[in-house]
Amino acid sequence: MDLKTTFARAKRGIKEDVRLYVVAVWTLTVAFLFLAASLLAMANLSQIADRWGQSGRLTIYLRDGARPSDVEQLRMALEALPEVREIEQVSPSTAREQFLDGSSVSGELAALPPDVFPSSLDVTIAPGTPAARLTSITERIARFGAVEGAETYRSWFDRVDALLAAAGVAAGIVALLVAICVIAVVANTIRLAVAGRRDEIEVLKLCGATDGFVRGPFLVEGAAQGLAASVFATMILAIAFVVLRAPVDTVLGTLAGVSAVFLHPLVVVALLVGGAAIGALGSALSLGRYLAT
């Protein structure tokens, strides 16, 4: 089939039904915007998770009355580990101050004496240290006599990971729903276009056009709808991202120490190609009945 003729006929078809196509593309843009926004949220959540996962931290609580020599021995053992970046000793009074600064506590809690808070060592672990290695370090540290207990915050990160996995599933479901929605809208739009151009299809078939020749322009029209909608959705999302970036960055920076990111270029390309492909698929599904006659 001659591609030039196919595109020329598709262009003529779009011009003839331009109002129908404008409505369809607008509807599809809303659907794609929903999908792209979900993907953007996923990208930023994933970034936060990576950031938190990489900023490994270990808090070692010391026994009451631990001897300074035992604490020093523990400190030397930690410093010998390649994963350890920084060690800070936190006294009971410092711990109390941090507690009171970081939370809005009632008057009774504010009256707590310093000896309620244990001494501890705050250990900063190198980014990218595997969770298994951190567990191994914690187990070895626990054998020291000066150690009351250790907190790796893994359970917190595990929860974040679980949350992200759930968000991923939700994004997948949204993607599926959007795909179904797009296929349905494109199929119905093309069906309307085909119904309005039945005489044209009949003439083509009487003149010896193959199914491929008849189908070609409609596939191009469906793909064009999907592509246009995904382009518009990406553009709207990009504009919203630029406008809202400053306040969002402030929140994310405070909460997670990261700044907002836009969709990865490959994700954008996949969105555009996927939009065109789904549009063509919807078109193909709507044509079968008319080609059979």
Place this chain on the structure above:
Amino acid sequence: MARRSASGNLVRPFSFFRSGQRADAAASNRPILVLENVYKFFRPDVPVLRDINLEVERGEFVFITGPSGAGKSTLIQLVYRKHTPDEGQILFCGRDIARLTRASIPFLRRNLGIVFQDFKVVPHWSVFDNVAVPLEILEMPPRIVRSRVAEALERVGLAGRGDDRTSGLSGGEQQRVAVARAIVTEPALVLADEPTGNLDPHLALDILTLFEEINATGVTVLFATHDHSLLEARPHRLVMLDEGQLIEARQGLRGWGAEIGSDVDVDVAALDDMRVTMAG
């Protein structure tokens, strides 16, 4: 697929119907269209066509006539494979088109020109676009398309009207557009299914003359009509269908009286009935 000669003319193989197949040289000596013992049923036990036998030679002009519902359109539709015969065979250029696969039907139609009572032109297209369709299907280069469309429009008396919107044309002009589309690929056989049915008598005669001019260039024409005045006006071979059966008058309606004396196969009563029915 049709190929082009160095001069840009279509070289049209006849033993084809699938892209790439070669012409059968012997086909040029055979009748262009042969129907043998053809039956067509749309309802069980009520045949629309019954045991139809017909041979059409190359370059012939054949009227197909009969009262409404006699099966004229069905006969034409069998030839361009809108329908498939239930029994018998239809040989077009020696190939049994009743046995064509669905995928081969477009290649059959590329070798036919078809004109209908309701024109079947796309009203919102220009005249040029309507006539150019068969050439675009054959993937002809734009330069050839332009020259061939111009030539076809000139032949039907619409020279210089290519840019006009088809919906703005009169009925007679729209039918001329349909005729131009039918002949633009220089088909071997033109099928006309009541092409004058929507036109006044004067225009009907004009259109008939147009088909005769096309026939004069060597194109075979099957012209279905129930318009008695056209049959009276021209002495072409006449094939009458009545209740699904075929009766022939080789010298047309005007010569039927002389012919029956020499042809015992002609059903005199049926022809007489036909004259009465159609004249009335």
